Amino acid sequence: MAAPGPGEYFSVGSHVACVTCLGQRLQGEVVAFDYQSKMLTLKCASSSGKPNLNDVILINLAFVSDVDIINDRTETPPPLASLNVSKLANRARTEKEDKLSQAYAISAGVSVEGQQLFQTIHKTIKDCKWQEKNIIVMDDVIISPPYQVENCKGKEGSALSHVRKIVEKHFRDVESQKSMQRSQAQQTQKDSTLSS
Numbered sequence: 084m085a086a087p088g089p090g091e092y093f094s095v096g097s098h099v100a101c102v103t104c105l106g107q108r109l110q111g112e113v114v115a116f117d118y119q120s121k122m123l124t125l126k127c128a129s130s131s132g133k134p135n136l137n138d139v140i141l142i143n144l145a146f147v148s149d150v151d152i153i154n155d156r157t158e159t160p161p162p163l164a165s166l167n168v169s170k171l172a173n174r175a176r177t178e179k180e181d182k183l184s185q186a187y188a189i190s191a192g193v194s195v196e197g198q199q200l201f202q203t204i205h206k207t208i209k210d211c212k213w214q215e216k217n218i219i220v221m222d223d224v225i226i227s228p229p230y231q232v233e234n235c236k237g238k239e240g241s242a243l244s245h246v247r248k249i250v251e252k253h254f255r256d257v258e259s260q261k262s263m264q265r266s267q268a269q270q271t272q273k274d275s276t277l278s279s
Contacts, residue, residue, distance in 0.1 A: 092118055096156035099125070101142065102149045109140060110153070121145055181205070187213050196257075197230045203253045204246070220246050 093099060093116040100110040101123075111125035121144040129136040144150070184205075188198050193216050201218050204211050211220045218226040224237035224246045232250050237243040 092116055093123060093152075094156045095160040097152060098154040099123075100151045100153055101144075101147045103142070104146045104148055109142065111140065113156075114139065184213060191216055194228065194230075197228060199257070200226070200230045200250065200253055204249055207249055208246075226250065
């Protein structure tokens with residue numbers, strides 16, 4: 084069966100298999116189908132292999148060469164799971180704030196190292212923000228360019244000490260990663276020289 088013709092549709096809960104124009108075979112349970120846009124939503128086994136998770140795939144049937152109905156569902160589908168709208172709204176707001184913060188840093192001309200440090204700190208301490216090119220952590224600690232441990236200023240105490248440890252570890256990890264990349268590059272160069 085090709086893409087649905089006039090009046091044809093897929094029942095929610097049916098199991099279908101389809102082949103995309105790229106030859107990829109997709110199979111799963113129909114979650115939704117919109118006839119007007121020819122969009123089919125399938126719930127498939129998780130690509131991560133975790134049994135309690137699923138992948139949800141949107142398929143444009145205009146780019147599908149074949150659709151087979153494996154198991155057609157005729158009874159009424161079960162009710163949809165309820166969504167925690169406030170949790171989703173909070174997550175969207177947080178993501179938006181993070182993206183705006185990144186955009187601000189780029190537009191303010193903050194170095195890549197400063198942006199990376201901000202992201203590292205933000206993973207541990209959510210209460211951090213930009214003030215021009217300075218990173219402000221918990222309204223207690225100011226980290227100014229070039230964003231090293233000695234650039235952490237604030238009232239001596241646990242907050243300043245904790246932020247300094249995060250900064251120190253960040254740069255230790257960055258340096259470790261760089262040295263590992265250098266040794267891999269040297270090994271690759273050595274291997275290519277030996278094979279010549």
